[in-house]
Amino acid sequence: MTRVFTAAAWLVLLLTALACLAPALLTRSSYNEQQRDFINTAPCARFPLGTDDLGRDRLARLVYGARTSLLLACAAALLATAVAALAGGVAGWLGGGVEKAALWGTDLFVSLPWLFLLLTVRALLPLDVSPGASVAITFLLLGLLGWAAPARVVRSRVRSLATSDFVLQARACGLSGARVFLRHILPNVRPVLLAQFFVSLPLFVLSEANLGVLGLGVSEPLPSLGSLLRELQDYSALSSRPWVLVPAILLTSVVTSLYALAGRTEAQP
Amino acid sequence: MRRVLPALLWQAALMLGLSAQEAGELRFCLRADPKTFDPQIVEDEPSETVRYLTGGVLIRLNRSTQKPEPELASSWHISENGRRIDFHLRPGLQFSDGSALTADDVAWTMKRVFDPALHSPVGDAFRSGPGEVETRISAPDAITVRFPAPVSALALQFDQLVIQSHRAVQGQAPVAGPFVVAEYKPGNYLLLRRNTRYWRRAADGRQLPYLGSIRLDIQQNRDVESLWFRRGQIQFIGKLDPELYEVLARESPASVHDAGPSLDWVQLWFNQVPSAPIAANRKAWFTSTAFRRAISWAINREDICRVVYHGHAKPAAGPVSVSNRFWFNAALKPDEHSPSRALELLASDGFRKRGDTLFDRAGTPVEFSIVTNSGNRLHERILAMIQQDLAAIGIRVHTVTLDFPSLIERITRTYDYDACLLPLMAGLDPSDQMNVWLSSGAEHQWNPRQTKPATAWEAEVDALMRAQASASDDKTRKAAWDRVQQIVHEQVPFIFLINPDAMCAISPKLRNAAPALVWPQVFWNVERLALTP
Numbered sequence: 001m002t003r004v005f006t007a008a009a010w011l012v013l014l015l016t017a018l019a020c021l022a023p024a025l026l027t028r029s030s031y032n033e034q035q036r037d038f039i040n041t042a043p044c045a046r047f048p049l050g051t052d053d054l055g056r057d058r059l060a061r062l063v064y065g066a067r068t069s070l071l072l073a074c075a076a077a078l079l080a081t082a083v084a085a086l087a088g089g090v091a092g093w094l095g096g097g098v099e100k101a102a103l104w105g106t107d108l109f110v111s112l113p114w115l116f117l118l119l120t121v122r123a124l125l126p127l128d129v130s131p132g133a134s135v136a137i138t139f140l141l142l143g144l145l146g147w148a149a150p151a152r153v154v155r156s157r158v159r160s161l162a163t164s165d166f167v168l169q170a171r172a173c174g175l176s177g178a179r180v181f182l183r184h185i186l187p188n189v190r191p192v193l194l195a196q197f198f199v200s201l202p203l204f205v206l207s208e209a210n211l212g213v214l215g216l217g218v219s220e221p222l223p224s225l226g227s228l229l230r231e232l233q234d235y236s237a238l239s240s241r242p243w244v245l246v247p248a249i250l251l252t253s254v255v256t257s258l259y260a261l262a263g264r265t266e267a268q269p
Numbered sequence: 270m271r272r273v274l275p276a277l278l279w280q281a282a283l284m285l286g287l288s289a290q291e292a293g294e295l296r297f298c299l300r301a302d303p304k305t306f307d308p309q310i311v312e313d314e315p316s317e318t319v320r321y322l323t324g325g326v327l328i329r330l331n332r333s334t335q336k337p338e339p340e341l342a343s344s345w346h347i348s349e350n351g352r353r354i355d356f357h358l359r360p361g362l363q364f365s366d367g368s369a370l371t372a373d374d375v376a377w378t379m380k381r382v383f384d385p386a387l388h389s390p391v392g393d394a395f396r397s398g399p400g401e402v403e404t405r406i407s408a409p410d411a412i413t414v415r416f417p418a419p420v421s422a423l424a425l426q427f428d429q430l431v432i433q434s435h436r437a438v439q440g441q442a443p444v445a446g447p448f449v450v451a452e453y454k455p456g457n458y459l460l461l462r463r464n465t466r467y468w469r470r471a472a473d474g475r476q477l478p479y480l481g482s483i484r485l486d487i488q489q490n491r492d493v494e495s496l497w498f499r500r501g502q503i504q505f506i507g508k509l510d511p512e513l514y515e516v517l518a519r520e521s522p523a524s525v526h527d528a529g530p531s532l533d534w535v536q537l538w539f540n541q542v543p544s545a546p547i548a549a550n551r552k553a554w555f556t557s558t559a560f561r562r563a564i565s566w567a568i569n570r571e572d573i574c575r576v577v578y579h580g581h582a583k584p585a586a587g588p589v590s591v592s593n594r595f596w597f598n599a600a601l602k603p604d605e606h607s608p609s610r611a612l613e614l615l616a617s618d619g620f621r622k623r624g625d626t627l628f629d630r631a632g633t634p635v636e637f638s639i640v641t642n643s644g645n646r647l648h649e650r651i652l653a654m655i656q657q658d659l660a661a662i663g664i665r666v667h668t669v670t671l672d673f674p675s676l677i678e679r680i681t682r683t684y685d686y687d688a689c690l691l692p693l694m695a696g697l698d699p700s701d702q703m704n705v706w707l708s709s710g711a712e713h714q715w716n717p718r719q720t721k722p723a724t725a726w727e728a729e730v731d732a733l734m735r736a737q738a739s740a741s742d743d744k745t746r747k748a749a750w751d752r753v754q755q756i757v758h759e760q761v762p763f764i765f766l767i768n769p770d771a772m773c774a775i776s777p778k779l780r781n782a783a784p785a786l787v788w789p790q791v792f793w794n795v796e797r798l799a800l801t802p
Contacts, residue, residue, distance in 0.1 A: 032657075033657075034576075034653070034654065034657050036572050036575070036576050036654075039576055053576070053577075053650060054576060054650060054653055054654065055576070119672055119675075122671075123671055123672060123675030123678075127638040127640060127667065127669045127679075127685075127686060127687065128636075128637070128638045128667055128687070129667060130667060131667070214643060214644065216643055216670065216672070219667065219668055219669060219670075220649065220652065220653045220656065220668045221653060221656060221657075230646065233646070234512050237512070237516070
């Protein structure tokens with residue numbers, strides 16, 4: 001299990017480093033330059049992963065796609081965890097009507113047909129946004145819609161902490177509610193938040209991939225792991241161009257590694 | 270007797286063999302369930318397919334020659350400048366239930382189709398002016414139909430008008446086409462059986478159609494459809510996309526057919542609606558003919574044909590495909606790719622390129638968004654190519670894919686968009702495009718539903734379209750339509766990009782197939798199609 005965790009951690013670390021250093025590493029390749037005389041080229045020295053159907057370097061697109069998906073999945077997970085911490089923490093700590101309202105809110109968000117909602121929200125957004133802004137919008141939406149499930153976990157943890165002996169003792173000592181929350185509750189919720197953050201990461205990577213496959217994720221010419229998967233829709237091409245599977249293999253590896261990391265984080269006391 | 274009996278047996282065996290061979294079952298896919306079996310209110314393609322296969326019409330457009338031919342009518346004569354048409358029916362016509370098809374049925378059908386309560390799209394095609402449509406039966410096999418105003422391409426309009434029995438009970442109506450509906454399992458399949466009372470015979474006297482039945486499998490997924498075709502479970506696929514064409518061409522070169530540029534085209538247009546909620550400077554760009562022309566010159570159509578369509582498309586010059594033999598204006602040529610000319614033209618209109626960015630007269634960088642429907646990879650690739658082509662002249666393009674309802678909402682109701690890329694399905698006759706070119710038309714996409722023409726050239730196009738619609742001789746109509754094409758080419762309200770080829774895959778087992786450009790591409794001569802066992 002430790003080996004799996006180590007391998008997963010290394011893979012995620014390597015990819016994150018590659019993603020961060022992409023512009024420095026790929027100085028001669030561009031993810032958006034169409035070399036129209038080299039469409040669907042097989043892997044070669046010039047294009048190690050070949051070119052796509054518009055003559056763009058697959059390797060450059062893969063590295064930039066991983067960068068888009070990974071970095072912004074982190075941002076979305078951070079946002080979702082922050083909202084979950086706030087909503088779940090307040091609900092669990094205050095209890096009563098606030099808790100009921102928060103639970104009702106999380107139930108509502110968990111029950112929402114999120115794909116339909118994402119489609120609707122995206123349709124209502126202004127059209128004139130740059131590819132970079134489209135990435136931010138996509139992940140902001142994912143983050144804002146993905147807080148509900150972690151919030152329920154946080155609420156449950158805060159609720160059990162609120163009735164624990166050491167909190168009762170702190171209160172008996174005359175500490176204010178805010179001070180108890182900041183000094184005693186929050187530090188004990190941190191492992192839960194960390195676990196929720198890691199659990200959310202692969203979910204957001206997959207959600208972006210789903211949107212990308214539908215053509216509703218990050219806009220052209222910026223690549224993402226999801227938009228790169230669209231080539232797999234032409235399954236008949238798989239036998240003649242098996243290297244188009246690389247984004248799918250990478251996505252699977254990333255998601256599996258992230259789940260392995262999340263599992264380890266959850267297992268920690 | 271000893272000699273005669275084996276000979277008779279041999280002949281019977283031969284006939285049985287022949288009938289087994291020619292009574293095969295053709296199978297192909299419908300994309301969805303037919304929405305109706307009433308031929309007069311058909312609006313969707315699956316229903317249209319059923320109508321084509323089962324309905325008997327007076328005149329049928331020959332999809333190969335692109336000329337109207339007699340079907341249930343043995344002859345017709347158009348007079349009074351396109352207001353009147355006289356039909357003579359073939360002798361001995363019968364519906365599938367054995368009842369006679371007479372002029373009474375034609376009159377009853379006409380009455381039904383023009384009943385305003387029915388809201389028949391078929392009837393709408395004939396409606397050229399206010400007033401009643403009159404029918405007069407002069408003999409059981411002769412009928413005259415008189416319209417209140419001249420109807421353009423009158424004979425062609427009858428290709429859609431299925432003659433129904435005046436004794437028909439809705440839901441059990443007999444038909445006069447080559448097949449009858451035998452079984453329908455919604456969401457699964459539709460089975461059509463040969464109409465044994467169909468009027469047409471082959472040159473050797475044999476009863477048509479050759480096929481015994483047609484099974485239409487309802488299947489939305491194109492991958493499943495192609496898998497079925499490869500396994501031999503269905504005999505053809507219509508409207509092939511270039512990728513699948515290439516794959517099938519590699520596997521079985523004899524099965525794929527490219528009939529050349531279709532009548533459809535892919536176009537880009539800019540939003541010129543005065544009330545559109547877009548910035549004033551953009552409105553000024555989009556209403557400038559020079560700007561639109563420059564964009565047209567900056568786009569590399571040849572590359573789109575080569576890269577996106579793998580050579581299975583041709584650069585488009587206007588609203589009529591080169592395949593539309595009679596109506597195409599041969600004087601028009603597609604705009605050539607010339608970024609330098611585009612920049613010169615833009616400079617003459619006050620635009621300046623500094624560095625990698627184009628600025629307008631006021632110093633605003635030129636950027637806009639182009640929307641298209643999500644899920645169509647061909648359109649998304651075209652957009653990506655346009656994005657790079659326009660970047661070369663300093664224009665920043667944001668490409669946006671939207672789900673279809675959201676896209677339609679923006680281009681038809683809110684007008685909250687800059688530019689749009691979509692295909693347009695065209696018919697053979699210019700009258701099919703009335704709604705596109707009349708300034709009052711709903712499909713006059715760049716500025717629809719105008720109360721009066723916004724520009725002088727749109728007023729001229731309105732007049733020419735009305736003139737061609739009311740003229741009865743093709744020479745006058747052609748002259749008017751040529752001029753419309755010329756104006757549209759000069760004013761560039763639509764940037765015509767390409768005409769995709771009409772491609773299909775047909776099993777070598779299907780005999781007598783002659784793919785055409787016009788729908789239904791593969792089964793237009795269904796009565797002559799046959800299967801090799």
